[in-house]
Amino acid sequence: MTDGKSADLAAKSILIVDGDIISRHAIAAYLCDCAFAVVEAANIDEAKIALGEASLNIDAILCESSALGSQNGFKLANWVRINRPELEVKLAGGLEKAAEAAGQLCESGPRLARPYEPDAVVAYVTRLRATRSS
Amino acid sequence: MNLKVAASNAPLVAVPKCILVVEDEPLIRLVICDDLREAGFDVVEACNADEAIVLLAALTPDLISSDVQMPGSIDGSGLLAFVKKTYPHIPVIIASGNWDPTAKEMESAARILTKPFTADALLKAIQEELDIDG
Numbered sequence: 001m002t003d004g005k006s007a008d009l010a011a012k013s014i015l016i017v018d019g020d021i022i023s024r025h026a027i028a029a030y031l032c033d034c035a036f037a038v039v040e041a042a043n044i045d046e047a048k049i050a051l052g053e054a055s056l057n058i059d060a061i062l063c064e065s066s067a068l069g070s071q072n073g074f075k076l077a078n079w080v081r082i083n084r085p086e087l088e089v090k091l092a093g094g095l096e097k098a099a100e101a102a103g104q105l106c107e108s109g110p111r112l113a114r115p116y117e118p119d120a121v122v123a124y125v126t127r128l129r130a131t132r133s134s
Numbered sequence: 135m136n137l138k139v140a141a142s143n144a145p146l147v148a149v150p151k152c153i154l155v156v157e158d159e160p161l162i163r164l165v166i167c168d169d170l171r172e173a174g175f176d177v178v179e180a181c182n183a184d185e186a187i188v189l190l191a192a193l194t195p196d197l198i199s200s201d202v203q204m205p206g207s208i209d210g211s212g213l214l215a216f217v218k219k220t221y222p223h224i225p226v227i228i229a230s231g232n233w234d235p236t237a238k239e240m241e242s243a244a245r246i247l248t249k250p251f252t253a254d255a256l257l258k259a260i261q262e263e264l265d266i267d268g
Binding site: 021022025037039040041042043046049050053056128129131 | 160161163164168180182185188189191192
C-alpha cells in the first residue's frame with residue numbers, strides 16, 4: 001500500500017521501519033545494493049528520532065507495518081503527514097508487500113544493479129528464517 | 135551526519151568483512167554503521183541483543199560491536215556471554231559508557247571501548263582485531 005505521492009521519486013536515503021530484524025536486514029541490504037543510504041528503525045520511536053535528525057536528509061520511508069502493529073504504521077504515516085509532509089511513506093503490510101515497495105524504490109533509485117526481484121528478497125528472508133529455526 | 139554510501143568511497147578492506155553493530159540508540163547506531171560502511175565493511179545492525187541473537191542464527195559476522203546497557207531480555211553482557219559460548223570464534227568489542235565488567239567479561243571481550251569514543255577509535259580496534267591494515 002502506498003500512502004501519498006507516486007513511486008517515481010529519485011530518493012537517496014530511505015528510512016526502513018520494521019520490527020522484524022530478519023526482513024528489515026534483508027530489505028536494507030537490497031536497498032544498499034541499489035545505492036541508497038539506508039537508515040534502519042525497529043519501531044516508531046526510533047523512526048521519529050531519525051526523522052527528527054535534520055542532517056539525515058531522509059527522502060522516503062518504507063514501513064513494514066505488520067510487525068509493528070497496523071495501527072502503529074498508520075500512526076507513523078499520520079505523524080509524517082503532519083511533521084514531514086514532503087516525505088513519501090510506503091506502508092507495506094507483510095514481507096511480500098515490503099519487498100515490492102523496495103523494488104519500486106530500486107527501480108527509480110540511484111543505481112539499479114540488476115533487475116529487482118521481490119521474490120528473491122522473500123526467498124532470502126525465508127532462507128534466513130529456516131537457518132534460524134534449524 | 136554523513137550518510138554517504140560505502141560504494142562511493144574507496145574501501146579500506148579488499149574483501150568486505152561483516153560487522154554486526156548492536157546499539158539501542160538509533161543515532162549512535164547510525165553514525166557507527168555509516169562510518170564502518172564508509173570504511174568498506176559490510177554492516178548489519180541490531181537495535182538490541184535480542185535482535186542480534188536472531189541475526190546470529192542466520193548470519194555469521196566477522197566481528198560484533200555491542201553496547202552494554204540496552205533494553206530487551208538480555209543486555210550486552212548477556213550477549214557477550216552468549217557469543218563466547220555459542221560462537222567463540224567471533225570477536226566482540228564492547229562499547230559502553232558505564233560498565234564495570236567482571237574478570238570473565240574482561241577476558242571474553244576482544245576490546246572494551248569507553249564511551250564517548252571516536253569513530254576512528256572503533257575503526258582502529260576493528261581493524262586490529264581483524265588484522266586489517268588501515
